[in-house]
Amino acid sequence: MPLKLMNAHDLKEGTFIIVDGASCVVRSVEISKTGKHGASKCRIEAIGLLDDKKRVLIKPGDERMEVPMVEKRRGQVLNLLGEKASIMDVENYETMEVIISPEVKDTIKDGSQVEYWDIEGIKIIKRVVG
Numbered sequence: 515m516p517l518k519l520m521n522a523h524d525l526k527e528g529t530f531i532i533v534d535g536a537s538c539v540v541r542s543v544e545i546s547k548t549g550k551h552g553a554s555k556c557r558i559e560a561i562g563l564l565d566d567k568k569r570v571l572i573k574p575g576d577e578r579m580e581v582p583m584v585e586k587r588r589g590q591v592l593n594l595l596g597e598k599a600s601i602m603d604v605e606n607y608e609t610m611e612v613i614i615s616p617e618v619k620d621t622i623k624d625g626s627q628v629e630y631w632d633i634e635g636i637k638i639i640k641r642v643v644g
Contacts (some may be wrong), residue, residue: 517582522556523575532580533569536562537633545575563633566616585632588643593624599639601628612637 517532522543525531529540538560546555554575561568563584573579589601592609599622602609612630614622615638622628627643 517580519578520581521575522558522573522577522579523554525556525558525579530563530582530584531558531560532582533558533560533562533571536567536569537564537582537584538562538569541568548575563631564613564636564638582634583632584634586640587630587632589628589630589639591622591624591626591628594622599628601630601639610637612639614639615641618642 520529523545525540525543527540527542531538531540540558540560542559544557548554555572556575557570557572559568559570588604590604592600592602595611597614598611599614600609601612618639618641621642622639628639629641629643630637630639
């Protein structure tokens with residue numbers, strides 16, 4: 515499936531992009547004015563969706579950035595398996611093993627309703643719903 519592309523100067527806080535092969539969410543974008551020798555520059559600060567690493571890059575404003583496919587879905591935890599959980603999707607009843615995000619590790623338990631994200635084929639639990 516072809517990736518969606520977006521100009522660097524069109525990025526907003528909360529937009530998903532791919533940086534160095536990793537799916538990230540944009541935390542801030544600073545755009546410099548155009549100079550007499552060319553296009554504006556964008557300083558983009560992004561956080562990895564899977565590894566929570568901070569990434570900073572500077573790109574010309576008209577450079578195209580890849581946007582990953584991120585699908586947000588809901589599921590119910592069947593049981594916990596260390597760093598992963600076995601969950602059942604509440605719409606299609608598919609069961610799968612999903613990575614548990616570090617920020618929800620302490621609050622998740624068997625039977626919890628969760629929101630999980632499918633990020634380019636990698637599934638991760640991002641928050642506990644109920």
